[in-house]
Amino acid sequence: MRLRFGSSTFDSQTRELLREGKAVAISPRAFSLLELLLADRPRPLSKADLVQRLWSDSSGSETSLAALILELKGIIEEKGQEPLVKNVGGESYAFVGRADTDRRPTVHGGYKFKVIWDDREIPLSEGENLIGRDYDALVRIDSAKISRRHARITVEKGRVWLEDLGSRNGTQLNDKPIRRRARLSDGDRIGFGSFLIVFREAPG
Numbered sequence: 001m002r003l004r005f006g007s008s009t010f011d012s013q014t015r016e017l018l019r020e021g022k023a024v025a026i027s028p029r030a031f032s033l034l035e036l037l038l039a040d041r042p043r044p045l046s047k048a049d050l051v052q053r054l055w056s057d058s059s060g061s062e063t064s065l066a067a068l069i070l071e072l073k074g075i076i077e078e079k080g081q082e083p084l085v086k087n088v089g090g091e092s093y094a095f096v097g098r099a100d101t102d103r104r105p106t107v108h109g110g111y112k113f114k115v116i117w118d119d120r121e122i123p124l125s126e127g128e129n130l131i132g133r134d135y136d137a138l139v140r141i142d143s144a145k146i147s148r149r150h151a152r153i154t155v156e157k158g159r160v161w162l163e164d165l166g167s168r169n170g171t172q173l174n175d176k177p178i179r180r181r182a183r184l185s186d187g188d189r190i191g192f193g194s195f196l197i198v199f200r201e202a203p204g
Helices: 028-040 047-054 062-076
Strands: 002-005 008-011 016-019 085-088 092-095 113-117 120-123 127-132 151-156 159-164 189-192 195-201
Touching (some): 028 062, 028 092, 047 092, 062 085
Antiparallel strands (some): 002 008, 085 092, 113 120, 113 195, 151 159, 189 195
């Protein structure tokens, strides 16, 4: 799903929010909230449903959801324009702005590392990049066989490391289980049972 609203572009494939072609800083959970609201627009989603879907570990609440809504509105809404996200009847939230499909090809530039999962190319950020079932995960795999916080890819000063986070079913690197943090190289295959992603070094 790649949508344009105002001066922003939402890209679910690369999990990026762009404004005038430049990446906007947004937390993984706020991005997931925007994704849910855009997918169901203009239908409202109840607070209870959003809390359940965004906090799979039951740590969320209506208070934390309200804070997340404020964070999202501060990122996507521009001064002097109509709100994009509204509270509906005090019990739900909806994306009420106009969002049009953007059919232009995605440009993958400005980053050095990425992972490929199915037909998705996901840029890696400096620091920690979570893989798992949690909505905070950069690579979110919605399967009971995947732990909520399954594995982590860390980018540190031009080097990239993979580690398992004590997952139930383990993590494989080039078909071998990893027991400790391992450095990644271009083309490495990272497995989680039947799920496979590929690490690539990209120009940028």
